[in-house]
Amino acid sequence: MIVEDEAIVALDIRNRLMNMGYTITSVHSTGESAVKAALKDQPDLVLMDIMLDGPMDGIETAGAIRKEQLVPIIYLTAYADDTTLQRAKLTGPFGYIIKPFEDRELAINIEMAMYKHRMEVRMRENERWLGTTLKSIGDGVIATDPEGFIRFVNPVAALYLGTQNGDLTGKKLTSVFQLEQMNSPSHERPTAQPGPGIPEDGDYLLLGHERKIPINLKVSPIQGNQGILRGSVIVFRDETERFENERALQLSVEQLTATLQETVNALVATSEKRDPYTAGHQQRVAELACAIAKKAGLTPDECEGLRVGALLHDLGKIYVPAEILSKPSRLTDMEMGIMKTHSEVGFDIVKAIPFPWPVSRMVLEHHERLDGSGYPNGLDGSSILREARIISVADVVEAMSSHRPYRAALGVERALGEIKRNRGVMYEPEYVDICLELFSKGFAFTLS
Template sequence: MKKKQILIVEDERIEAEDIKMSLQKLGYAVSGTAFSGMGAITKAEKLHPDLVLMDIVLGGKMDGIEAASIINSRLDIPVIYLTAHSDKKMLKRAKATEPFGYIHKPFENKDLKTTIEMALHNHEMANMLKESEERYRSLVENAHDAIYISTSNGFKYANPAFENLTDWKKEELCNKEFNFWNIVHPDDKKLIKEKKEARKKGKEIQGRFEFRITTKDGGERIVEANTVNIGKQGEVEEMGILRDITVRKKAEEELIKSLERYQKTFEQTINALVSALERRDPYTAGHQKRVANLAYAIAREMDLPEEQVEGVRMAGLIHDVGKIQIPTEILIKPDHLSEIEFVMIKMHPQIGYEIVQSIEFPYPVAMIVLQHHERMDGSGYPSGLFGEHILPEAKILAVADIVEAMSSHRPYRPALGIGKALEEISKHKGFLYDPGPVNACLKLFYEKKFKLE
């Protein structure tokens, strides 16, 4: 291991030689010896030692304290004072130069070694801390997000991004006369006051929150804030990170408007299909809407995700659209259907699927339409699917469809009533119909007094 280099500053040559011998015995290398303040500065700049042992009382115009102060300002070298004198005035001057040690003459070698080792260690730690602070300062100063530190008296720090966000300069923000509320939008002041009050009481504000700021020129920006308490106990400071989300929020608003237009187009498409079918088949007028309402209520009762609930409702509105290609005389026939006619009727889920699949719905509407006559035991149509091979939405629609159909008038029979319809799904629960939708449907009618409308 390379020996640490030490510069001795001592105007007494014999004493300087004694110190040199002591240092060499302790395992240090002496890079040089200076006998005056100016000599100490010159040799420190030339030799760059690891440490300076500085006698305070030196001959000439410059004493050791003044020399140490200059070395401190120009070079990153720790200084330890050596002195036989220690009056209060001298000690005060010495402390102002932030020395890394102070040794009284005469001293023991073990005391000298301990002081030197502690000085070298503390200097190394101080440099590491300084480097760390510089790294973090660089990160903060160059961050894209606005970062600030504030106290009850106002801003203590604001990075360049905060200046860019608010259009206020750091000097203006950190001025004691600056009013923090200048940058908070009037409509959001109550929110910020509530959070500041909670912070004053020592409560930690968890999570991010949004509010609007007012820029120096009166502009408005939306920010996402993340704040935390820092500082010693009793000195509550707030560090906050503000991210400008103005562009994102505007994009979200445009996206919502676009989705609303998209949804409106879907609704118009569906209503057009419903109207076209009901003009051909007056006996089923309103059937699809009632089925959609019941299926929607069942899905909600089952606590399904919103997208599934909406998919069920949309599919319910057009689940019989395939009947548009079935001859009208079959749809309104007052007698029982022949085998061939029933086969034609059973084609309507497939026809409906082919009509709907070309429309880009955000839900599996076409597949729900295709499967709404499938049954749990595989006895349904058109594909004879069973159990888990049937979509959950289609299982819901199957229950809603049979309940509404049995409750309503048909050309070939009068309405059987809601009681018979509920008896049908109860009787075949688990065989033809999925228990989940059945239980939800029964609860709606028996406990929540749901009505088909």
């Protein structure tokens, strides 16, 4: 569309444009008719003279058209004074050509204006898509400038902050987004650091409500040219349901742990009822075995599994007749053969229990020896479970230190001498050394 008050000039521009291959929607000499025609014809571009017939000049006409529709406008004028240029800038022109001009200059300006317009339309569409997406997602989204002032808040974030979107724009983030730390921030830090007052990734309690809302928060710094921080985007999600589920799961785990502990205690009590002379033996073995394991670097969870295995290591003795268990003299070969079955019997009892540790193997292998002289399977070296190797050291020391029906206690010194003498032969050297060190530093069984 051409807007030019001089008919001859308007005709010349029309002919030149048609020779370039452009289609002219209409030609106007007044601003009023140009505004109406622009709304009706929807031209792709407007060539606008600044001096027009009627009360509206070209700048006012351009402003009225741009107010109603996104169309590129190029000024064609003989006026280039500063005042006119400043007024023209306010309308966002896509070009400013001083009369007279050549066809080449006009063609270049039109092509550049159309390209710039396409980019502007695409950018606005992208912004519209992005804005719609951010407004429709279920997470809260807040964008800030480099100084920590809010530039954008989606409806979800506004809802959690108890206000409307527009009420937050321009405010300092720290004044409306108040958090209480729930855990340590993530150790994975972004390349660009967030601006002032911007929290780090992690779990927080969002304050300022009737209740504190647990949220998970992620921060993404926006980097400009040369890594300059342009702002930050904060995305947070209500984690109330997750934390409630975690609390319920934790309670369930605690209840299961308590049940498991009581089950173990019941099995231990049943075993020791059959053999009153060794009452407390399994607890004392567990005490020493755990002390050795801790020094050997086992994790707390591994130590707990070892403790359970040590408490149950002699469970199979409930199968051994009471007269053999309490016999006040040395056992015959047949009686000893029956006694040695307790490892396998204990294994059969606990193997079906879904312990989170290899408890059944500890029970089965605690009498195996490094040189293969143990029972029931004559295992040797590393084929014996690590925990079973620890229990075997603790078992020998405790058994020799305590009274038995057929003999008096031999004492700790003789017990330590036994494992020292067979260090590397029957018993794991590392665990023997730790055991000796523990007693040298005052270790004593706390259970009588």
